[in-house]
Amino acid sequence: MTDNRSNIIRVTFILIGTMFIIKLFFIQVLDENYRLAAENNVMQRLIQYPYRGLVYDRNGELIVYNKPVYDLMVVPREVVMEDNSEFCKHLAITPEEFEEKMEKAQNYSWYKPSIFLKQFSNEGFAAMQDLLVDYPGFYIIPRTVRAYPFKGMANALGYIGEISKYKLERDTTKYYRQGDYVGISGMEAKYEEPLRGKRGVKYRMVNVRGLEKGSFKEGQWDTLPKIGDNLISTIDINLQEYAETLMEGKVGSVIAIEPATGEILSFVSAPSYDPNLLTGRSYSEYYKKLSLDSLKPLYNRPLMAMYRPGSIFKIIQALVALQEGVITENTRLRCNRAIIACHGPHTYENLKGAITKSCNPYFVQVSRKMINQGVTDNTYEDTRIGLDKWRDHVASFGLGSPLGIDLPNEKGGMIPNVAYYDNAYQSKNWKFSNIQSISIGEGENLVVPLQMANFAAIMANRGYYITPHLIKAIGENKEPLAEYQKKNYTTVDSKFFDVGVEAMAEVVRSGTGQYRAKLADIEVCGKTGTVQNKDRPDHSVFIAFAPKDNPKIALSVYVEHGGQGARAGAAIAGLMIEKYINGCTDRNYMEDYVLNGEFIY
Amino acid sequence: MYGSKLHGGLRSKRRIHLLKRTDDIKASKLDWLTILIVIALALAGWLNIYAVVYDSQLDQNIFDLSSNSGKQILWFGISIMVVSLIMIMDFRFFDSFAYPIYGLVVLLLVSVLVFGTVVSGSKSWFELGFIRFQPAEFAKFATALAVAKFLGKAQIKRDQIKSWALAIMLVGIPAGLIVLQGDTGSALVFSAFVIVFYREGLSPLLVLVGIIAVLLFVLTLLVGQFYLILAIIIVAAILTAIGKRTSKKIRTVVAIAVVTIGVVMSVDYIVNNVLQPHQQNRVKAFINPEADPLGYGYNVTQSKIAIGSGGFTGKGFLEGTQTKFDFVPEQSTDFIFCTIGEEHGWLGSFILVSLFVTLLLRIVFIADRQKSNFSRIYGYGVASILFFHFAVNIGMTIGLFPVIGIPLPFFSYGGSSLLAFSILIFILLKMDAHRMQVLVH
Known part of the structure; x- marks a missing residue:
């Protein structure tokens, strides 16, 4: 009996041992979860943010770079602080704020660091570093924010900021994480991918208190961050700054393009803001101020502000009519002011004269010839066919739809088509007399300033344009971007452009007072485009290119409520051309006129 | 005739002399297998105690007396001295003095309640200058001796409830005193005597x-x-x-x-x-450790993670991360098995478990070959106590038992337990070496 019992005891010992060995086999060999949990315990994944790419202007001048700032971090577990009043005083926060921030950090984790206070400047960092010796649990990590040596072109450059929840949820690439910085507007947004580079990841081991204990698996999983690509902009920062100065105290835009390449030389949206203030700690306060400003400095006028094209449109009408063969450059038409009002002492002009004098009746009659070519006997049907044809021609000048500049939020303006009038009149029974105001750039036509600058470039190129753009090369590759090499031809033959160019030259030479754009040594071609406003002064609009032969610069100037195009518009255009081609101007009186004139209402 | 008588006297003298020599030979016949296993366990334990706190960034010496592994060496020395003492003592001492030893230990258990020092919630330590010791550890072998003495008596009536009640009382007194000290874990060890009682005829x-x-x-x-x-x-x-x-x-x-x-x-x-709140939590953690992995389930969860992450062959000596970076609590004492599991994997765990099972079987084997009731019952006492420690200690680290804070014999860091286990097992070995003399006695 006792032998039996001692056997039972032996068997019990063996059973327990076997049970352990089997259970151990399950958790050690069969179940992967424990290994993963162990790695999870000790492994800390550190994201290594690469430097965002820099931006240079066309002459190699640095216009966007990264500036170091410092975040104050806290590990709640390690904090020993009986009295926080001294600490708060140094940080310029109240004890309540301190408690609030501390609680937030504790809620996140007791062991892992979280941001206590964001983005100290260099000076703040120096002061903090001495102080922190006495406060365990707090430490500082460096980060970078964007900085801009030149205050200008904020709307073109755009800004970066923490990714929004909305964007994060819609990020199909799954690249971004909460708290990441992304380009929010301007070229920062458009060129986000090359600029951001590629994050690196470093795995390290930590103990239960979060102290570093060396690299994980000798760093075999680590990846190095790839620095963002630098961008080379088409902007001439000197010209840009000059343009910004000229636009001070005004509302509007100035866009200058190199016609042969489509490269944008300056891109001004006025009023603007200081891009440096949309970084770092001042971001939210300044952003709020900007969005509440009645002059809307965040509104990117060159791309978004839509105006009627006004008289400038007459050049397009002339070119299309020539192409359609309904007139020749010698066609003279009576200035019949019964059809529509006109201005100035003229009665019977040829095409060039009509453009120079901006004769309204002339172009209404030309448009009628274009649109009602008598293809069918039905006037309505004939108008429809004519309008379609006309619209195709106009669209080839880059109007009625976005051009495709490398910036977000570009508007396309409006060139009405058949469907538009069908809808507007709720029937198909409309004819030329119903729509004749489009002949002189009024009525339903709408353009944005960029399209008008591009039109100036088309005139300069005698018939084609290259999509305007702000970036010509990315990264090491110094070659121009392929997508901005293509010549977009208009539907109008190059030979018809000469008369338009001649007319534009004549406008500046001896036109209705556009002498402000006239230069002694450079032949400037230009056209006013006064946009009339009810109850308020007109918008002063001027487009120009120069020199007439082998043009170097084409531009559009919009000064809202600046009066006639011949005033602020022509003056600024002239100064810009002079500055760009000659490098300087000696017409100080003209600068004074622009800077001191009352152009804001 | 005379001469032959003289011769015969000489012969008998020589015979006595010879007898004495064989006695000596028998006396030196210690069970070396048991001793080897014990030494292997102690050495492996020592290396693991070193591994637990090893930090590659510091230059640590395994013999550094300020570290646990260094201190453990001191305790090796003390244990060897005490064991040597047991070896040169008369083997009958333990039988004769079973009750006085038991009485003395019970006295110590009572006085620790009065004069003891509180360490982590239990008032179970005596402080003598630089050395601290825990009488509860010594109560185990003393109780085993007393139970053996009591049940070993020839006149004991094993079919009477009264005898068993007395035996249970012998176990219950020290266990109760240890509960009073606040060390429920050590007290639970005494339930292991049920194995002894079963072996000795308890229904x-x-x-x-x-x-x-x-x-x-x-x-x-x-x-x-x-x-x-x-x-x-x-x-x-x-x-x-x-x-x-x-x-x-x-x-x-x-x-x-x-x-x-x-x-x-x-x-x-x-x-x-x-149950007290911490004991309730241990029960809850045993039932479902995942319910609150950062609260009461933390110890078991982390312990299983450490062991489970070891894989088949382990991460290698000094390469463990869970134990070294303090994710596992009490790792050099109660949770020392985690280090084995993590650094030496299933293979290492298998060897350790096998060593313990072999040791237990060997002790049962030794117990069964005793000629006297006293040493047999004592042998079973040794086996039972070691078994309880082994089963509960490893069982809790892998979630098979609730967490009860008791050390792994010879393996865990701690002087009192090492010394007490050495005494426990070497008393048996000493008596085993003299088992053939029991008839003479």
């Missing part, structure tokens, strides 16, 4: 009742009171329905069912009212 029915009660307790926590009661009623109904329906049988079935349901219903009460 297996009583043992079975105990096991079933424990099983019911655990099942209630796992399954829930309602379902268990339902199951008991269904089983009782089936038992009543099948076979002959004698009134005696029905009465028995109903009685058993009522008692079991009573046990089941008392579980909630015991857990909530009798």
